[in-house]
Amino acid sequence: MDFKNRDIISINDFSKEELLHILKIVRQAEQKPKSSMLRGKILAALFFEPSTRTRLSFVSSMEQLGGEVIGFSNANTTSIQKGESLWDTIKMTEQYADVIVIRHPLEGSARLAAEAASIPVINGGDGSNQHPTQTILDLYTIQKTKGKLEGLNVGFVGDLKYGRTVHSLVMALSHFNPNFYFIAPDELQIPENYLDDLFQKKVKYHKTSDLNRFSKELDVLYVTRIQKERFPDPLEYEKFKGIYRIDQPFLLNVKKDLKIMHPLPRIDEIDKSIDDTPHAAYFEQAANGIPVRKALLALVLGKIK
Amino acid sequence: MKKIRAKKAVPSLPKEDLKRELKISAIDEGTVIDHIPTDATFRVVEILDLENHKGVVSIATNLQSKSIGKKGIVKVGGKNLTQDEVNKIAIVAPDATVNLIKNYDVREKIKVKTPDVIDNVVKCSNPVCITNNEQVPTRFYVVKKDPLKIKCHYCERSMGKEDIEIKH
Numbered sequence: 001m002d003f004k005n006r007d008i009i010s011i012n013d014f015s016k017e018e019l020l021h022i023l024k025i026v027r028q029a030e031q032k033p034k035s036s037m038l039r040g041k042i043l044a045a046l047f048f049e050p051s052t053r054t055r056l057s058f059v060s061s062m063e064q065l066g067g068e069v070i071g072f073s074n075a076n077t078t079s080i081q082k083g084e085s086l087w088d089t090i091k092m093t094e095q096y097a098d099v100i101v102i103r104h105p106l107e108g109s110a111r112l113a114a115e116a117a118s119i120p121v122i123n124g125g126d127g128s129n130q131h132p133t134q135t136i137l138d139l140y141t142i143q144k145t146k147g148k149l150e151g152l153n154v155g156f157v158g159d160l161k162y163g164r165t166v167h168s169l170v171m172a173l174s175h176f177n178p179n180f181y182f183i184a185p186d187e188l189q190i191p192e193n194y195l196d197d198l199f200q201k202k203v204k205y206h207k208t209s210d211l212n213r214f215s216k217e218l219d220v221l222y223v224t225r226i227q228k229e230r231f232p233d234p235l236e237y238e239k240f241k242g243i244y245r246i247d248q249p250f251l252l253n254v255k256k257d258l259k260i261m262h263p264l265p266r267i268d269e270i271d272k273s274i275d276d277t278p279h280a281a282y283f284e285q286a287a288n289g290i291p292v293r294k295a296l297l298a299l300v301l302g303k304i305k
Numbered sequence: 306m307k308k309i310r311a312k313k314a315v316p317s318l319p320k321e322d323l324k325r326e327l328k329i330s331a332i333d334e335g336t337v338i339d340h341i342p343t344d345a346t347f348r349v350v351e352i353l354d355l356e357n358h359k360g361v362v363s364i365a366t367n368l369q370s371k372s373i374g375k376k377g378i379v380k381v382g383g384k385n386l387t388q389d390e391v392n393k394i395a396i397v398a399p400d401a402t403v404n405l406i407k408n409y410d411v412r413e414k415i416k417v418k419t420p421d422v423i424d425n426v427v428k429c430s431n432p433v434c435i436t437n438n439e440q441v442p443t444r445f446y447v448v449k450k451d452p453l454k455i456k457c458h459y460c461e462r463s464m465g466k467e468d469i470e471i472k473h
Contacts, residue, residue: 010461085439108435108459127433129460193463 004302007114008122010130011168016175019139022295025304026140030291036066037303044097045071046089046113047124048080048104053264053289054124054133058101061293070096090116099301102126120300128164128230134263135168137292141285142173142220145259149173153217155181157244158224158269160190165263166224170194180205181214185240188226211244215253221246223262223269223282247271251279261285335360335382337404338394343367345397346377351471352393352426353379353386360384373400388415393426395419396453396469419450427455430468434460443472 001021007013014022043062047055050073059069072078080089086109093100094117102113103124110123110130125131143149154173156166160182170180170190180198182190182205189207198205206214223246231237246260246269262270262282274280298304341349346366355362361382370376385405394401395417405413425442436443436459444458453466 012461086435087439087441104435105433106435106438107431107433107462108457111459112435112439112441126435127460129462 002302002305003299004305005120006300007120008132008296008300009110009114010123011132011135011172012130014132014172019136019172019175022136022299023140023143025295025299026136026288026291027144028304029295029298030288033064033291033294035064037298038062038065038067038301041067041099041301042097043067043069043071043297044093044100045069045073045124046093046100046102046104047071047073048075048102048109050074051103051124053286054103054131057289058122058124058293058297061290061297064290065294065297067297071101086112087116090121093117094119099297122296122300125164128162130168131164132168133289133293133296134165135172136296137285137288138165138169138222138261138263139172140288140292141261141281142259144288145281145284146219146257149176151177151179152219153179153181153214155183155214155218155221156190156224157183157211157221157246159188159226159230159240160184160224161188162227162230163224166190166222167194169222171197174198174201174203178203179217181218182207183209183211183214183244185209185243187236188240211250212253215250216255218254218258221254221258221260223260223266225262225265225267225269242268244269245271246274248273251277254279332361332363332380332382332406333409334407335380335384335405336386337406338379338381338386338398339376339402339404340370340373341377341379341394341398341401342373343375343377346379348397348471349377349379349394349401351473352397353381353390355379355381358384386415388418389420391415392418392420393423396423396427396455396466397471399451399453419447419453421447423447423455426472427464428470428472429457429460429462430464430470431457431460431462434462436460 045058055073062069090113099120100117101122101124102110105127107127107129110126114121123130123132160166226240228237258279259281260279264286343366363380366377367375391403399417401417403415404411423445427443427445429436429443445455448454448456454463456463
């Protein structure tokens with residue numbers, strides 16, 4: 001399987017076999033963290049909106065592999081401020097770099113950037129659409145902590161309506177014969193078009209607003225933050241804020257090997273007392289960002305097959 | 306007082322020709338698109354960019370139709386639509402009939418087929434899609450033909466028929 005020059009734009013662009021191959025390379029990257037395979041290569045990190053984790057983990061991954069990073073983390077200091085189009089910005093950038101990572105508030109911007117560039121483009125998040133490197137690290141975390149991806153009972157709780165990490169992970173996991181449990185109030189439930197898709201793929205799912213209803217069934221619980229910035233009306237946000245809380249009493253009714261994940265940052269969805277239990281997988285999940293991004297950079301630059 | 310006689314509208318055409326003339330209006334060569342849902346008539350005109358067509362364009366709406374109630378007809382003089390152009394109108398008029406005319410006769414009938422990809426016809430309904438913020442041709446994939454459901458190539462948002470707006 002050759003990923004050289006391939007763009008990483010949407011999790012929906014990848015087959016099951018391709019995802020499994022990427023995960024295999026991630027494992028190799030984790031086992032052998034030191035390498036200088038990207039020496040002489042330059043990553044352009046174009047961050048049109050703020051991001052801490054994604055940007056730092058890309059920068060760190062590139063540097064750990066011996067490469068260099070150029071770019072910006074604030075579009076206000078660039079020609080975009082002068083009205084330069086995204087297309088032109090990318091056309092200019094590709095002259096200076098071997099690979100581009102882009103985060104942009106407009107949805108579909110990464111796809112357009114990939115069409116403009118002749119070098120590979122990795123999507124670091126385009127609005128509330130896709131964030132494929134997050135999805136791959138979520139998949140990797142599940143595979144690593146559960147020992148498999150096939151046939152798992154996976155619950156999602158919180159903001160399932162706007163949460164792009166949830167949407168992408170649902171699509172990626174649907175290759176692996178899962179049972180899904182969508183736990184959210186009606187107003188924040190998963191959009192119908194995802195359920196249509198699952199129905200067509202014959203994936204089984206349940207919807208509920210009660211966190212405890214299926215708690216005994218779950219192998220993995222993916223917790224998300226209720227995102228304040230998504231609510232036009234602050235009163236609506238107040239209504240849902242703190243609605244679900246994973247705490248010690250919740251753990252009384254779960255499988256011994258339940259793994260709890262969260263894309264972070266968290267507010268109060270997961271009580272700090274959970275951090276030291278064997279259920280907590282969210283810090284390991286965050287740490288997996290490095291091997292995932294190393295593997296993807298090495299793959300698209302053709303240094304690993 | 307002197308009587309003024311009204312002029313006959315079509316004085317010299319034989320009966321057979323008169324019938325044909327009324328049926329297909331003034332087009333001796335071109336394309337007739339019939340059985341358009343009446344409220345989609347002007348969208349067909351938009352999609353085919355007939356505003357900029359140099360030949361004759363006749364547009365009729367709210368005509369009685371046995372099969373679809375009220376219908377529209379668009380007649381385009383001097384232009385034979387291609388299958389690709391015809392497919393573009395499938396988004397708003399999937400059951401339209403398209404006749405290519407030559408010397409007042411129907412030379413060919415083309416069936417409207419919903420295409421798999423719709424290029425630069427539809428506007429994305431997502432205001433934060435890149436296509437609504439930067440000059441870029443839109444592209445949609447047809448996910449389902451009946452009822453029509455399309456998905457934006459860029460922002461991946463799905464749209465139903467009710468959300469479809471033609472790009473200007």
